[in-house]
Amino acid sequence: MNTRVRLVAFALIAASLLSVFALKNTYAEDLSADQVSRISANCLSIKGSLNQLHASDALLRVNRGQIYESMGSKLMGNFNARLGNNGLDNKGLVVVSDEYQTALATFRNDYQAYEKQLSTTIKIDCSKDQVGFHTALLDARTKRTTVHDDILHLNQYIDDYRSAVNDFMLNFDRVTGSN
Amino acid sequence: MDDEPTVLTQGEQLSFWIEHRFLLLIIGTLVVATILVSISIVIYNVSGSAQLDLSRPGYQSVSNKVDRTDPVTDYSAFGPVNKGTVNDFTTIYDQQADKAKGVDAFNGDPLNPEVLEFGDPTTFAQ
Numbered sequence: 001m002n003t004r005v006r007l008v009a010f011a012l013i014a015a016s017l018l019s020v021f022a023l024k025n026t027y028a029e030d031l032s033a034d035q036v037s038r039i040s041a042n043c044l045s046i047k048g049s050l051n052q053l054h055a056s057d058a059l060l061r062v063n064r065g066q067i068y069e070s071m072g073s074k075l076m077g078n079f080n081a082r083l084g085n086n087g088l089d090n091k092g093l094v095v096v097s098d099e100y101q102t103a104l105a106t107f108r109n110d111y112q113a114y115e116k117q118l119s120t121t122i123k124i125d126c127s128k129d130q131v132g133f134h135t136a137l138l139d140a141r142t143k144r145t146t147v148h149d150d151i152l153h154l155n156q157y158i159d160d161y162r163s164a165v166n167d168f169m170l171n172f173d174r175v176t177g178s179n
Numbered sequence: 180m181d182d183e184p185t186v187l188t189q190g191e192q193l194s195f196w197i198e199h200r201f202l203l204l205i206i207g208t209l210v211v212a213t214i215l216v217s218i219s220i221v222i223y224n225v226s227g228s229a230q231l232d233l234s235r236p237g238y239q240s241v242s243n244k245v246d247r248t249d250p251v252t253d254y255s256a257f258g259p260v261n262k263g264t265v266n267d268f269t270t271i272y273d274q275q276a277d278k279a280k281g282v283d284a285f286n287g288d289p290l291n292p293e294v295l296e297f298g299d300p301t302t303f304a305q
Contacts, residue, residue, distance in 0.1 A: 038297040046295050051237060053289050059241040062231055064284045070251030071275055079268055081256035088260060112227045134292070141290035148285040155280045162272065169265055 036130045043126040050122050057118075057144075061111050068107070068154055072100055076161055088172070092164045100157040107150035114143035251275050 031039075039046065076097040083090035121136040196203070223229055233242040252271050258264060288294060 035292070035297055042295075042297060046297065049289075049295055055238050055241045057285065058230065058233060058238055059244055060282075060284050062233060063246045064279075064282065065231070066246065067251060067275070067279045071279055074251050074253045075268075075272055075275060078254045078256040079272075082254075082258060082264075083260060085257060086260045108227055112230055115230045137290060137292070137295075141288070144285060144290055145288075151284045158276045158279060162269075162276065165265070165269060165272070169262075172260075172265070173262070 031131055031134050035134075039130040039133060040127050046126060047122060050118065054115075054118055054122065058115070061115075064151070065108075065111075068104055071158065072097065072104055076100060079165075083168070088168075090168070092167060093161065096157060096161045096164045100154065100161065103150065103153045103157055107147065107154060110143065110146045110150050114140065114147050117143050 076093070080090050080093050080097055083093065117136065117140040121133065121140050124133045124136055126133040223232075229235070232238075233245060252275070254268055254271060
């Protein structure tokens with residue numbers, strides 16, 4: 001019985017080690033000898049492109065982030081507060097604006113993770129460690145896609161809030177009897 | 180008379196601190212300053228402020244392109260609610276929503292190895 005437990009434990013450890021090793025090698029196998037030599041040869045120009053992207057994405061983060069932050073606090077938050085101050089039912093709007101704020105927080109965190117990953121990638125010496133550079137680059141690429149998805153979610157919540165305002169108006173008109 | 184040695188020992192210890200008090204003050208100040216600066220740097224990096232700081236090295240080319248004017252008009256949280264005020268809100272909201280959605284931020288795939296010109300040529304051929 002004891003031997004069987006040991007065998008199972010050994011098999012589990014071996015399986016997990018093998019999967020980690022296989023995962024590591026997948027990236028290495030993805031990179032052909034030709035790619036390795038091209039990364040080495042074009043290392044400087046690749047780094048230049050990454051630095052430009054790093055700077056332009058930072059500017060995008062600041063300018064777009066400013067608009068999204070203001071939409072949440074200056075428009076949604078204030079409109080919800082005004083309805084609340086007048087004793088009106090704002091639950092539907094609050095739900096959407098809360099989801100929007102959650103999506104905004106996710107965007108902030110995901111951008112931070114992306115920026116850190118891109119910085120890490122830029123710091124890797126691609127003329128010496130091509131595989132490490134390639135792996136880090138693919139990770140940054142995935143994280144950038146996540147940031148783009150977050151932007152799409154935010155845009156969706158902006159539309160949802162607008163629909164919630166329309167719903168509120170329909171109820172408001174019905175209750176007050178105005179046309 | 181029996182207490183004399185004890186008094187002298189205390190006096191010697193006190194004189195050491197008194198003698199080096201200025202140096203100790205400077206060392207203490209430096210230690211406190213180092214701790215506070217370290218905490219500030221950790222908060223700066225962890226909070227995400229670092230990502231918004233375009234005065235860092237490498238961002239000079241874009242730091243003057245930051246939109247300094249806040250494009251979103253503030254809507255007051257106080258005041259009456261009627262059809263007119265809600266319409267005012269929807270007008271402002273629609274304008275800002277168009278601005279927010281006007282740019283498809285972080286789209287494209289600039290980190291694609293093929294875009295960076297080291298993609299696998301066999302993939303290109305396909």
